[in-house]
Amino acid sequence: MPKITFLGHACFLLEDEGKETLVFDPFLKENPLAALKAEQVKANYVLVSHAHSDHLGEAYDIAEANGATIISTAEISSSAQGKGLNAHPLNIGGKYNFPFGWVKATLAFHSAGIAGGTPCGFVVNYYGKNIYFAGDTGLFSDMKLIGELTKPDLALLPIGDNFTMGIDDAVIAASFVNAPVVIPYHYNTWPLVEADPGEFKKKVEEKTNSQCIIIAPGESYNF
Ligand code: NI
Numbered sequence: 001m002p003k004i005t006f007l008g009h010a011c012f013l014l015e016d017e018g019k020e021t022l023v024f025d026p027f028l029k030e031n032p033l034a035a036l037k038a039e040q041v042k043a044n045y046v047l048v049s050h051a052h053s054d055h056l057g058e059a060y061d062i063a064e065a066n067g068a069t070i071i072s073t074a075e076i077s078s079s080a081q082g083k084g085l086n087a088h089p090l091n092i093g094g095k096y097n098f099p100f101g102w103v104k105a106t107l108a109f110h111s112a113g114i115a116g117g118t119p120c121g122f123v124v125n126y127y128g129k130n131i132y133f134a135g136d137t138g139l140f141s142d143m144k145l146i147g148e149l150t151k152p153d154l155a156l157l158p159i160g161d162n163f164t165m166g167i168d169d170a171v172i173a174a175s176f177v178n179a180p181v182v183i184p185y186h187y188n189t190w191p192l193v194e195a196d197p198g199e200f201k202k203k204v205e206e207k208t209n210s211q212c213i214i215i216a217p218g219e220s221y222n223f
């Protein structure tokens with residue numbers, strides 16, 4: 001059974017016994033809520049949604065230490081390859097098969113943090129289960145299309161406001177994506193992104209068909 005562990009902020013570890021491990025947006029060193037040190041992360045793939053420091057974080061160090069492949073935008077992938085790392089470039093709307101399934105890069109309304117780049121989200125097919133990781137983004141109505149086309153089993157949505165969707169927009173996002181389970185992230189790392197995940201859960205469960213699971217940094221959810 002796949003297990004997703006929240007490592008704080010926008011960092012998640014996706015693993016299953018004896019299978020490939022993926023880490024998303026491994027910002028750990030400067031993350032006050034980090035549940036693991038970057039040196040403790042064992043991963044085969046490092047997915048990076050954009051180059052802001054709270055997402056790129058220790059991606060290169062983890063890739064180097066583990067011989068892992070970075071999956072990211074063309075610009076971040078080139079930068080990683082320039083440092084001698086393995087990287088697979090994707091661009092928005094594109095999908096590629098990997099040993100664990102596939103990854104599709106999705107639109108994200110945000111800034112890239114790297115010259116000429118675009119931010120993205122990902123839909124990951126992980127041994128048959130689809131996970132939508134929205135990245136840093138504002139609400140957009142094509143999330144409905146992402147939901148319809150990829151039918152996520154699990155949606156990971158930012159709720160902290162200021163830099164991304166806040167709670168009320170993220171509730172609408174949850175209704176668009178229509179995954180059975182939603183997990184919030186990108187909140188309470190700093191005062192600028194303070195949000196009550198309990199309020200998000202209450203509203204999601206009142207207004208959408210999704211169940212909301214809140215996992216604190218270090219906690220996991222099996223699905
Ligand atoms: Ni950002």
Ligand code: MN
Nearest residue numbers: 052054136163
């Ligand atoms: Mn961010």
